[in-house]
Amino acid sequence: MNLFSKYSGSSDLLAGDLGRLSGSYVPESFPHRETEIDHIVRILSSIMRDSRPSNILIYGKTGTGKTSTTQYVTKMLSEAAGEKVRVCFVNCQVHDSPYSILTTLVNELSEGKDDLIPPMGWPLDRIYGELIARINGKGGYYVLVLDEIDRLLQKNGGDSLYVLLKVIDDSTSSRTSLIGITNDANILDGLEPRIRSRMNQESILFSPYNASDLRDIISFRLKGVVKANVVEESAINLCAALGAQEHGDARKALDLMRISVEIAMREGRKTITDKEIYEARDRFEMDVVKEAIKTLPLQSKIVLLSAVVTQELSSKLMITGEIYENYRNICNELGFMSLTSRRVSDILSELEDFGLLSATTRSMGRYGRTRFIKVMGQLDLFKKHLLEDDNLSMFQGSRIVRQSRFENVFGNKEERNLTDRELENKLSNFADADLQ
Numbered sequence: 001m002n003l004f005s006k007y008s009g010s011s012d013l014l015a016g017d018l019g020r021l022s023g024s025y026v027p028e029s030f031p032h033r034e035t036e037i038d039h040i041v042r043i044l045s046s047i048m049r050d051s052r053p054s055n056i057l058i059y060g061k062t063g064t065g066k067t068s069t070t071q072y073v074t075k076m077l078s079e080a081a082g083e084k085v086r087v088c089f090v091n092c093q094v095h096d097s098p099y100s101i102l103t104t105l106v107n108e109l110s111e112g113k114d115d116l117i118p119p120m121g122w123p124l125d126r127i128y129g130e131l132i133a134r135i136n137g138k139g140g141y142y143v144l145v146l147d148e149i150d151r152l153l154q155k156n157g158g159d160s161l162y163v164l165l166k167v168i169d170d171s172t173s174s175r176t177s178l179i180g181i182t183n184d185a186n187i188l189d190g191l192e193p194r195i196r197s198r199m200n201q202e203s204i205l206f207s208p209y210n211a212s213d214l215r216d217i218i219s220f221r222l223k224g225v226v227k228a229n230v231v232e233e234s235a236i237n238l239c240a241a242l243g244a245q246e247h248g249d250a251r252k253a254l255d256l257m258r259i260s261v262e263i264a265m266r267e268g269r270k271t272i273t274d275k276e277i278y279e280a281r282d283r284f285e286m287d288v289v290k291e292a293i294k295t296l297p298l299q300s301k302i303v304l305l306s307a308v309v310t311q312e313l314s315s316k317l318m319i320t321g322e323i324y325e326n327y328r329n330i331c332n333e334l335g336f337m338s339l340t341s342r343r344v345s346d347i348l349s350e351l352e353d354f355g356l357l358s359a360t361t362r363s364m365g366r367y368g369r370t371r372f373i374k375v376m377g378q379l380d381l382f383k384k385h386l387l388e389d390d391n392l393s394m395f396q397g398s399r400i401v402r403q404s405r406f407e408n409v410f411g412n413k414e415e416r417n418l419t420d421r422e423l424e425n426k427l428s429n430f431a432d433a434d435l436q
């Protein structure tokens, strides 16, 4: 028997390309985003009437459709306005410095291979000059989309945005607008008012989807991908509920559905039921998180363990100092040398890059900048994977505390009732020695 023949049953399930459920595929419409799309279209439509559109700040949680709706709308704009408009899309997760962003923009505006500029070697002012020359040389309208702009601001501060806003002023023979996209609604808080007000001349919130929105979105995206009646209604509902649990994340919901279909295909099953969705969820979480955790160096595992057990005591945001204290407690308990707090702070940034932690830095007035940290995922799952390391398997955690001196900030542990934002405000009144 041919070893592959059992897999050929896949066509029993599929009516089209499964890749259409993947994150990079931009669908032909967006249920439950009509209002937001209409808002963006109205702003950008001033190009059709020959005036410069306002800058736009689009914000909302992960998987709420910010990137893909912006791609969808700007593509339509290019189709409608033709030569008159150029749209440049830059992802600041990839290009996280003004240098790299300006280089990318210059190269996006290249006519051919010959006028590409090298990724390194040119001084910043020369790249800037080249960008302005190219923009002014052609005239017309430019829409510069800066996706994941929080990344840029975290790494380089407000000045980096200033450079990009300056492009607008210097493009005198043409008209440039910026669209910034961010996960973090508070990202502009610490910036100078003049930068802030210019960046969000218009701001548009993408609110989280609820389970019923996600159900519509999944059903819509499944059309033409799977055959009729292959996916059970209850499986769609479950998938939507799981996505809604994750702050209304359509990406998560669609990924779960795509993995479920793959599982069903591989196993030669005829339908997708709740069982396949649960299997997909387990695989999804296991694969991504487990691999990421398993391959961490020991010291990074200890730092992550400290963050997990600290967060277990109270679900609110943590401060570097707290995680460091508990990190040292764990090192003592297990007999490891502990690293300096500076090094642990670097490790926390690395863990953030892996997506295992999330950190937001806030300006705390005269106390300087403070990092607030959260574990990104299920604490018990993280802990399980961490304790699979033989070096950590003896961990008991008897000495783990949320430091009493940090509790001063919260007063009688009432922090459980505070929102993250309120908590941060309280923390901002707290002595800097404890915050760092």
Ligand SMILES: Nc1ncnc2c1ncn2[C@@H]1O[C@H](COP(=O)(O)OP(=O)(O)OP(=O)(O)O)[C@@H](O)[C@H]1O
Pocket: 021, 022, 023, 024, 025, 026, 027, 029, 030, 031, 032, 033, 060, 061, 062, 063, 064, 065, 066, 067, 068, 069, 182, 183, 217, 221, 250, 251, 254
């Ligand atoms: N209303 C919708 N209808 C159909 N598909 C949607 C809708 N909203 C989001 N999606 C899909 O969900 C996935 C995630 O969307 P997108 O990448 O735009 O999210 P995002 O808000 O940019 O997230 P992040 O902040 O993580 O970058 C994409 O595959 C997108 O096509």
Ligand SMILES: [Mg+2]
Pocket: 066, 067, 068, 147
């Ligand atoms: Mg995005």
